[in-house]
Amino acid sequence: MTAARHPLFPPHRNRQGLVAVALLVGVTAVWGSTFLVIQDATDTMPVLDFMAARFTVGALVLAALRPRRIMSLDRAGWAGGAALGIALGTAYTLQVFGLRHTSATISAFVTGMFVVFTPLLAALVLRRRVTPAAWAGTGLAFAGLALLTLNGLRVGTGELLTLGCALGIALQILGTDTWAAGRDPYALAFAQMATVAVAASLAALPGGLSLLPPDRAAWFGVVWTGVFATAAALVVQTWAQTRLSPVRVAVVLTLEPAFAALVGMFAGDVLSARQVIGSLLVLLAMLLVELRSTSATGPRTGPRTGTGTGTDRRTEPAAVPRLAPSSTP
Numbered sequence: 001m002t003a004a005r006h007p008l009f010p011p012h013r014n015r016q017g018l019v020a021v022a023l024l025v026g027v028t029a030v031w032g033s034t035f036l037v038i039q040d041a042t043d044t045m046p047v048l049d050f051m052a053a054r055f056t057v058g059a060l061v062l063a064a065l066r067p068r069r070i071m072s073l074d075r076a077g078w079a080g081g082a083a084l085g086i087a088l089g090t091a092y093t094l095q096v097f098g099l100r101h102t103s104a105t106i107s108a109f110v111t112g113m114f115v116v117f118t119p120l121l122a123a124l125v126l127r128r129r130v131t132p133a134a135w136a137g138t139g140l141a142f143a144g145l146a147l148l149t150l151n152g153l154r155v156g157t158g159e160l161l162t163l164g165c166a167l168g169i170a171l172q173i174l175g176t177d178t179w180a181a182g183r184d185p186y187a188l189a190f191a192q193m194a195t196v197a198v199a200a201s202l203a204a205l206p207g208g209l210s211l212l213p214p215d216r217a218a219w220f221g222v223v224w225t226g227v228f229a230t231a232a233a234l235v236v237q238t239w240a241q242t243r244l245s246p247v248r249v250a251v252v253l254t255l256e257p258a259f260a261a262l263v264g265m266f267a268g269d270v271l272s273a274r275q276v277i278g279s280l281l282v283l284l285a286m287l288l289v290e291l292r293s294t295s296a297t298g299p300r301t302g303p304r305t306g307t308g309t310g311t312d313r314r315t316e317p318a319a320v321p322r323l324a325p326s327s328t329p
Helices: 016-041 047-065 075-098 104-111 114-126 132-149 157-179 185-207 216-240 246-253 255-267 273-297
Strands: none
Touching: 016 104, 016 216, 016 246, 016 255, 047 075, 047 185, 047 216, 075 104, 075 157, 075 185, 104 157, 104 255, 104 273, 114 132, 114 157, 114 246, 132 273, 157 246, 185 216, 246 255, 255 273
């Protein structure tokens, strides 16, 4: 099978879709590296302080590099960016708190459940019928999660918090698909980061907010995640979603747990045989849902003008309700 016929790489009249996929792969590698970095940073820095510092750094980087582009965002774009920022900030905060109670490798795989949540939420929000492949993928994912996280009949606190993170990321992906069309991805990414920075700072105030990391590990965590895993990554993701459907974005992002597991193994993380099987089932569920969904949506030849969700488009209503008004490029 040639790359041009693979569902991830359909024919394009231009190369922007392939560029978007390649850049997203780079984003997943960066995100996969952050789990251990965040664990080390939050050993000495409170979670909310870390979140505030991380997103403040990201927002300041974008503001310093392209201030005029930020001012181009319209009122609806700022509102959308704020909503996306709330979803993103909630997701990342839950993930960081979850990392206090579970390993980086398990956190990465549970976070990857957003790939299953995305088409299911699309069915609820956009009122589309979920395909049999999506239901099968959901069943596989829950089976994998059970093997990966259950300790007897008890699910750990870290896994539950991280599952909430996956739900928030799915909402952010669907929201980005709605608000990114016709708007500057750079400005929309800044709006999200600024929202998280302000919200995390306000939440940290009762405990005494400090944006200055206390040691070298925390400094590295704030700078690495703020500049590369937040500022650069969010701009790339937002831009990519103007060229790719949510399901194509999601299937590429399934590489994140694999990168995280690779980093974790180098750092000494060890998974039991049961957890390895569970991890493989989660990956299989992600690929089943998204590859089947992607093959059904067809290729894109330019900037996004509609919403692809990985659900059965044959039952799509004539007028699909959107989360906010947007214009096409």
